[in-house]
Amino acid sequence: MHNSDAEVFVLNDMTSLRMRVKIAMMETLFIPLLLFALPGLLCQDYCRFPQYMWGRQAGSLNGTWITRTLYSDNLKRASSYQEIVVKRTVIETWSCASNGSSSPCETKELVENMQCLTEEAGGKLRVQIRRDTETWFACIKFWERQEGIVQVEKSVPAAINVDTLCFDKALVRNPWPWMIPSKQSWNYLPFEGGYNFRAFVDGQKKMCRHQWRPSRMESECIRGEGLRFSFPESSCSFFPGSVENIQLYSRGSWEEQGQVFLLLGEAASLPRYTLVYPRDLPNLIETEATLYLHAVTPLSDDFESPDIASLKAVHLQLSKTIDSEVCYDEGPECESFARKGWCTSESWHKYASFCKKSCGLCGFVPSMVSECEFPEAHRGEWLMVASDAIERVAIGAGNIAFSSLGSFICKSKHWSRDLFKMMSVYKNGCRPKFTCLQFRRSGRALLYRMSQSNAMDRSFGLCAFVDDPSPLKDRIRSADYKVLLPKEHAHEGCGLSGWLHVNITYPDGTKCEGSISDWNTKQCTAASELTLENWNCRKDPEKKFTCIVSVDMSADTKVVITQDANKRDSSRRCWLVTTRYNKGRWGTPWLSGYFLDHSQCGANKDFGKVNSGSSEMAVHSVRGNLNRVCENGGSWVRPETSSVGARSTRPFAPTHPSHTPGSNVMAGAVRGDKNAEPKYVASLILIATLCVSSVCAR
Template sequence: MDWKIFITYVIIAIKGIESSCRFPAFLQTPSHLGETKPWNTETWWINLKHDVRWLQKQDIFIDGNNLWRHREHSMKRCDRVEKRSVYTKTSFGRCSERELVYNRTCLTNEGYNTYKIIQYNLDRTHKFTCMRFIRRSDNLVQVLEGPLSDTNDPDLCDEDGLVLEEWPWVAKWRKQSYKCPISGGFTFRTISRLTNEDHCESEWRRSTLEVECVVGDGLDFMSPVGSDCNPLIRKGHHKRLACWSGWETDRFIYMVAGEFGEQPKYCLRFPKHMKGEFSVLIYFSVICPEEEDGKPPTGIQYYELRMRRKDEDRCEDDDEEQCKMIEAQGICSKEQQEQYTSHCRKTCGLCQHNNAAKQGCYFDAKIHGSWVLYDLNREEDVQIERRHAVFSKFGKFHCREKGTNENQYKTVTTFRNGCVPRYTCFEFSRRNNNLLSYRASRSLRQDKEMEEICAFHDDPFPLLDTYRSYYFKNLILSGIKNLWPSYCGIDSTIPFNGTFNDETCDGTISDWDADTCRTRVSLTLQSTSCPSLLAPLELQCLAFITYQEEDLQEMIITRSMDGRNEFNCWIISSYIIGSRWPWRVLYKMPTTQCTPLSDVESDEMRRPKAALFLEDKEKRKECKPMENPVTLPRDILTRSTNKPHVVRNDQSHSRDNHQRQGQRDEIDLDNPRVVLDEVESASSTLHSTDVFRIVLGVALVTILRCFTR
């Protein structure tokens, strides 16, 4: 039976099942530009040190209460045709064969992320089982399954019958950063578990692994130059991996990792208790065995790393005899021989206290204070003082050197966990009282010149701009009561049309106060056509800034005043379309980070939550008359009007006001009738507040004259 015909049969069968069961939202596979992005599992990688390729993989698609699983084999001939198979071109230039493994439907929810399942087979029979999902991160889930049964037994989801799959499911399409579950510096030697070969047998210098020294660093595997000790590369000194996920069990700590910019290909298993020398297993596919021996299926490449945590308080040589020979050859005194001296710290006299954190500069007082970083899935407190900047999650950075650019600082971070010091460049910009912008460079293990270290760019996938970025990130002054009123930049009431929270909307945005006839320090969005804005949305303005890095762009930073205290950046982009210039669009970003629109189109998480086209030709500034107008004789009010007065911005209006002001200065106050005549002549153009002031003055003068007579 052709697999497409089978799926059609399955769908018809599913429609006959009455089920309110639905798989959890975090499992649902999204679709973008017509392409559904599946979970991936059982990807069997080979030749990871040179000619990287996979032998087979499986993809899982989940939609509502339905789940499909496909298996794909690589290196098949393109002209080979079989039933139930589809042939596609792989990224390695070969063809692959894909087949349906099973189709399943959720029947009932049996507890937290636990579901009773019906499975439809290719021979039109069906089975029943149970599935439980463990969410390890946004990028990865583990799955427990029960045995297949011919009948829908009530005990299918009993704990004793559920077995954990060794292959996790990975969402390689999710651009979500992850902090490694352990950190610190270690030394190691590499043993192949398949051949029991000691790859460091002829090398006396120990290799080094440093994990998440500064958040976002990932894992750095460093081996002596010229050695074969690095398990990840055939020849070379350094290899860096990014963490995709991690979790703990009763006995082990697991990390799933991959090269920056690529999908994950490794699973590392650390013992939970790391004392003395211990063994770490690294698998060259995303398989994470739980058995004590850690043995994967036959053919999976994996290594044992015999590790020891580095102790900065303990100064020792990697090999005392070899280091004595190094000293005898005078290598300890040569600056260019770090590849040897760093392994002979005791013999070469390198055990003195590290002075990397010696104070060399001070942060400018204008950036001192308590701040908060609001970003995707991350809220972080930041405290900047004279000597250091402390990020509650990113780390502590001591001021080391100030650059020729007065806003740039070289900083150093020191550790007590075996990591060597890290050097990072920060650039700050104080935008206003509420807003401090910054960006951070990559953290280096060696102290470099300012020009070299102060290179700003986003990290590769999956971190992107989470910690380090080319564009500035925004920090908000900590404490709602401490926030200052700020100009909003709209200067009127402007109609708009567009989308807000995926709803089509027509409405207005305004920072204009018709009661006082002036701009406010808050924005109001309202609409009668979309539910999200039926109740006006009030936003406190925190900053209005012209975006220097992008032409024709401005940004507004706001805080919602509806009790949720949601902080956002709004980007006003101007476009040149035909004879209309400019055409302005207001975008609401997910956080206070104003990432340029050109850089967020490929990142679903950072895409704007609203896009409002501003009808600038219809913008207005209306002023209401006084609710309790001054009572004057009828003949004075004959030329007055109750219609709202539209404030004009032209210069003639300003000149008229100035001339009237001069005329009022020349009024004969001894004659109240003259004053009232002046009020009558001006009442049609003056605001009611001006009328009130004039009449009040006349009344006071009259009273004073009565007393003096």
């Protein structure tokens, strides 16, 4: 073979090799495109239900909801309910019944299977319904009232799939909302204040006719506290067990046809009650409301339905209390009792104890004047950072004012401990209550905790400190101390003012290398966002935090309150930042930062004994000097990385194809092995088929 022929052969062979490589690369790129596009093409006959219906519940591609929960009288456990399992394209409805056993679902039967067919105008979905051997068609629409609460509208199922099924007038509102059973959040109530009420059942049958003292309903006396019902005696109560006091929390509310529907539930339980009241309730002195003893939200058109008419409901005649005085009458009859001389009769305790104002006993009740003083070190303006808000606290000589929790008057101090009996007086019609507060200093911080409130003055017997039940938990009252940060030492921003090369340590012992910075190189100034970069570990390559406030707790310690900048986690979190010097105060500073469990800085309230084991993440500076390079002053050069107990100093990269299972087929295709190409194509078809069948089934 001549040299020229050999060169041509080599060139042709090289060209052929390049072509085979290009084809193999195109086929390799074709895999994800095929897997992505083919399911959409083959499943195009099916629509999908809204993602919030099936994609929000952690650890599952399905969403589980419950509805139509029925309770037997005086029982807290449900006797029956429906379980709704929502997949991408299919909804299964199951009926559950307990039959009086301890199991929440002793018997379970499939009621119907609903397949999403097509999307229609106005957010409606055309569906096919299978019940046993029958097939029906309908149109459905979902209204997300609140996260975890959905209202459903559906047309009456028909045997023929006709256009009129999706007309607006064909949709019928389901009075039973769907709720996520694992949802444990709570909401602030839409109204606040105190109300006296009389209750009526079975039409106009008045409850508790013989009792002159009215029942009470108080909402959000302390913001976040919920709704409290109180009855003068157990026979007046319409709640299970005839309890005289019950605390309910809001799980969600919305307005519809001029009324507000408020779903209520006890601590750590699903909504069981619905309070329906006019939307202008806060502006009315006298009004009416209805409390359903089931989580149902009927409109006027639903009352003719037999299953709604059979549900127990209580009609409430509400009378708002205007005055917030310490001395008050519990009922309007008190003035008449005083004129009849019943305040001093043999049974005076039946009247005088509840008619202090009319009976002239105001001199024997606590006044609104403070009777004790706080130490000088406690006084001033403070910040208390909760997971969802910042509370501003002003402590004077004998009173405390919280921006949302209300005001407290100091009535007495314990003789040996830092305990204070406080009286809270409200401006919204709630009755005065007594609360115990305890304080402790920790450097510049002031620690405090609050007891449960009580309408009765139990002196220091009030001072039992426990968390509220779920879902409130330690939001207001707590067994642990809460941190008050000194406002005079608070600053905006993150307080770092630069870029720092750091080592990152996680609780499991993993050590990584990276940087932390709040420096804006374009504007050449500190920003209000903290960026943590992880250079050589797989977890958390970059995290961004919005800095809410930074507080200097001492010359060497700083607290920085942050929030996830990407809004994936809305709660506020605490960074504890400490500085040490290797050669006295004038040496190079070395910084350590600890990312703690929540906004209250966890168990590290002494701000000095924190370590990596008690934090979710710790960062330690490699070099003490901050980098403050600006764009107009030169480029920012990242320091060379070095191994700091990490897995590898190289950036993470996927394993080479030749080392992956099944890569011999791909390698054969690249080499031009003709026997490998059919196997390769068959593998693609098999993978795509399995993917399509899996996706379409959901």
